[in-house]
Amino acid sequence: MLKMGKFEYDAVRRHGEETYPHECCGVLLGHPDDQGRVASKTVRCGNTRSDSPHNRYHIAPQELVRVQRQAREEGLEIVGFYHSHPDHPARWSQTDFAEAHWIGCSYVITSVDRGEAKITNSFFLAGETEESKRFEDEKVVVTETAALNEAAG
Amino acid sequence: MIAGTTQIPMKIFIPTPLRQYAGKQDAVEVQASTIAGALSELVSSHPDLKRHLYTDDGKLRAFVNIYLNDEDVRYLSEKEQTPVKNGDQLTIIPSIAGGNCIL
Numbered sequence: 001m002l003k004m005g006k007f008e009y010d011a012v013r014r015h016g017e018e019t020y021p022h023e024c025c026g027v028l029l030g031h032p033d034d035q036g037r038v039a040s041k042t043v044r045c046g047n048t049r050s051d052s053p054h055n056r057y058h059i060a061p062q063e064l065v066r067v068q069r070q071a072r073e074e075g076l077e078i079v080g081f082y083h084s085h086p087d088h089p090a091r092w093s094q095t096d097f098a099e100a101h102w103i104g105c106s107y108v109i110t111s112v113d114r115g116e117a118k119i120t121n122s123f124f125l126a127g128e129t130e131e132s133k134r135f136e137d138e139k140v141v142v143t144e145t146a147a148l149n150e151a152a153g
Numbered sequence: 154m155i156a157g158t159t160q161i162p163m164k165i166f167i168p169t170p171l172r173q174y175a176g177k178q179d180a181v182e183v184q185a186s187t188i189a190g191a192l193s194e195l196v197s198s199h200p201d202l203k204r205h206l207y208t209d210d211g212k213l214r215a216f217v218n219i220y221l222n223d224e225d226v227r228y229l230s231e232k233e234q235t236p237v238k239n240g241d242q243l244t245i246i247p248s249i250a251g252g253n254c255i256l
């Protein structure tokens with residue numbers, strides 16, 4: 001299960017609307033809990049795939065290095081990533097799967113139809129190694145952000 | 154003193170998925186003179202990390218990025234043989250990408 005603050009959930013969906021018809025992408029920061037992961041902060045990233053931004057996304061590793069450093073300073077960790085599917089269902093593609101390497105993290109996908117965010121799904125990257133990884137559907141529970149921070153504190 | 158022979162204490166930052174193989178730490182302290190030395194020190198102190206970082210023939214997995222401070226090690230002129238100096242930090246960061254790829 002992925003718990004997201006309402007503010008963070010809305011931010012992820014709004015980001016997809018803003019970059020439409022291109023894919024947006026970003027990082028979810030938070031902490032693990034006994035039921036999965038809690039996302040209490042989002043970080044927007046630039047999509048480096050300017051050659052094909054409507055159906056591909058890629059976050060510069062250097063940007064991730066900075067995000068990971070920032071997370072650590074704030075006592076948070078990277079718990080997942082998000083991106084949008086402009087005019088395409090909120091399901092992972094074979095490319096999404098092949099290029100997913102953060103085992104134990106959540107991959108959130110929002111479908112954006114004609115500029116409007118529709119469905120937001122999350123997929124947990126399960127497994128032990130690159131060879132045994134798999135995506136599992138996971139529930140997204142949206143709660144008030146303040147409640148998340150209290151639970152974390 | 155010959156560059157690259159002094160053992161420097163340095164930190165290697167570990168991404169979330171690999172922390173369980175690194176004693177649940179988000180950073181591991183090693184002593185090394187080069188990037189390659191730091192990585193081999195890391196893997197010898199935490200052997201479970203090896204199969205997650207390297208392929209069976211010992212190459213760094215293509216999706217694993219190693220950064221020396223803010224530089225991709227692949228683009229350094231001496232790559233993994235680059236000597237490290239005081240205050241350097243290494244970060245392991247798997248790549249993030251995807252797409253619909255419907256043509």
Ligand SMILES: [Zn+2]
Nearest residue numbers: 096251252253
């Ligand atoms: Zn996708």
